[in-house]
Amino acid sequence: MSDIAIRVDNLGKQYRIGGRQEGYQTFRESLMDALQSPFRRLGALLEGRNGQPQDPQETIWALKDVSFEIRQGEVVGIIGRNGAGKSTLLKILSRITEPTTGRAEILGRVGSLLEVGTGFHPELTGRENIFLNGAILGMRKAEIARRFDEIVAFSEVEKFIDTPVKHYSSGMYLRLAFAVAAHLDPEILLVDEVLAVGDAAFQKKCLGKMGDVAKEGRTVLFVSHNMAAIQRLCHRCLWLQNGEMGLDGPSDEVVISYLNSVSAKFTKVELPGDSNKPMRLRKVRVAGQVSENGEPIEMSEHVNIIIEYDVNRPVSSSHVACFIHTIEGICILGTGDVDTNSDGLGMRGEGRYKACVQIPPNLLGEGTYTITVTMGIPYVVAYDRHEAIIQFQVIDSSSNRRKFQHTRRPGILGLELPWSTEKMS
Numbered sequence: 505m506s507d508i509a510i511r512v513d514n515l516g517k518q519y520r521i522g523g524r525q526e527g528y529q530t531f532r533e534s535l536m537d538a539l540q541s542p543f544r545r546l547g548a549l550l551e552g553r554n555g556q557p558q559d560p561q562e563t564i565w566a567l568k569d570v571s572f573e574i575r576q577g578e579v580v581g582i583i584g585r586n587g588a589g590k591s592t593l594l595k596i597l598s599r600i601t602e603p604t605t606g607r608a609e610i611l612g613r614v615g616s617l618l619e620v621g622t623g624f625h626p627e628l629t630g631r632e633n634i635f636l637n638g639a640i641l642g643m644r645k646a647e648i649a650r651r652f653d654e655i656v657a658f659s660e661v662e663k664f665i666d667t668p669v670k671h672y673s674s675g676m677y678l679r680l681a682f683a684v685a686a687h688l689d690p691e692i693l694l695v696d697e698v699l700a701v702g703d704a705a706f707q708k709k710c711l712g713k714m715g716d717v718a719k720e721g722r723t724v725l726f727v728s729h730n731m732a733a734i735q736r737l738c739h740r741c742l743w744l745q746n747g748e749m750g751l752d753g754p755s756d757e758v759v760i761s762y763l764n765s766v767s768a769k770f771t772k773v774e775l776p777g778d779s780n781k782p783m784r785l786r787k788v789r790v791a792g793q794v795s796e797n798g799e800p801i802e803m804s805e806h807v808n809i810i811i812e813y814d815v816n817r818p819v820s821s822s823h824v825a826c827f828i829h830t831i832e833g834i835c836i837l838g839t840g841d842v843d844t845n846s847d848g849l850g851m852r853g854e855g856r857y858k859a860c861v862q863i864p865p866n867l868l869g870e871g872t873y874t875i876t877v878t879m880g881i882p883y884v885v886a887y888d889r890h891e892a893i894i895q896f897q898v899i900d901s902s903s904n905r906r907k908f909q910h911t912r913r914p915g916i917l918g919l920e921l922p923w924s925t926e927k928m929s
Contacts, residue, residue: 566592
């Protein structure tokens with residue numbers, strides 16, 4: 505017996521840009537459509553279309569020639585930029601929409617959470633929607649009743665369980681929808697980027713539940729822009745690029761490749777002036793003591809960050825700061841020019857300024873880092889801010905690497921700490 509849970513073969517989905525989505529119409533809409541139809545036909549004749557199909561340029565492929573297989577019990581992440589086709593793929597797998605080309609084979613009962621409240625009827629209560637969703641998933645009433653208390657407890661909407669869900673907030677909708685999708689024992693769970701709606705505590709709770717579902721041997725497809733969650737939950741990752749398959753492999757490798765592709769790759773950036781801003785970033789550069797022109801910086805070198813900026817009109821109580829992040833988006837440190845000026849730099853007059861900060865050697869471990877630069881009045885206003893504007897790489901080519909089992913010293917920090925050893929007996 506095959507252990508394949510999902511098989512996708514040359515899947516494609518084409519949409520017409522600006523095309524009308526036909527749905528149920530009222531009598532008034534049908535009447536207006538009939539009256540307007542002759543004028544639409546006349547317009548088509550005048551434009552030379554004469555009933556012919558629209559120009560192919562007016563269509564877009566949301567997915568094109570996507571193929572992969574997912575085995576039972578696999579937890580697979582799906583990543584990519586907005587518009588890459590991630591949600592379209594899950595809608596096809598959930599049978600919400602049909603593919604234009606290719607086929608998708610699903611072997612098992614599917615539970616989907618693609619949007620907040622997917623499958624909920626607004627006029628029904630939370631209690632009724634739990635049983636409705638269970639029936640849609642093919643569950644027996646007795647099975648739903650057995651999990652009912654657990655679902656309600658997880659969702660934390662006990663006081664409102666008999667209230668029509670049209671009165672729920674988006675957060676309450678999400679809590680109940682996720683609880684239903686995760687607790688009604690689907691063999692395949694499809695989860696889109698819905699966790700962004702919940703608060704931090706609930707997001708953590710949902711990620712924990714998804715981890716439990718994975719441990720139970722069920723198949724999970726998880727679409728997210730949270731790379732840390734993807735790496736933590738998923739051993740395998742699919743990267744979609746403009747509707748096509750980019751990479752398919754171990755999550756750590758695919759995530760790093762994806763983040764490298766969307767991050768700035770410059771170690772020197774120059775920006776045009778902007779007199780409308782009180783302060784404006786003009787240049788940023790990263791260099792080691794020896795390394796220049798984008799070369800990797802040795803762990804044993806100082807990392808120098810040089811920032812040039814314009815002050816277009818006098819400002820006070822302002823600061824210039826930079827933040828170092830790993831390529832996965834984890835903030836390592838933040839530092840500002842007030843760190844060594846506890847009283848601030850006072851009033852800054854008009855002119856060009858140059859600020860330098862030096863990161864000590866053997867602080868950052870091997871890896872790729874990005875720098876975010878901001879300037880303004882702390883906690884009040886940001887005059888100028890640039891996320892991940894430059895990127896630099898730290899390497900360790902010394903013999904210290906051979907002291908460890910790994911190919912690189914583990915951890916983000918590269919500190920060599922003092923140890924002492926003594927014989928006790």
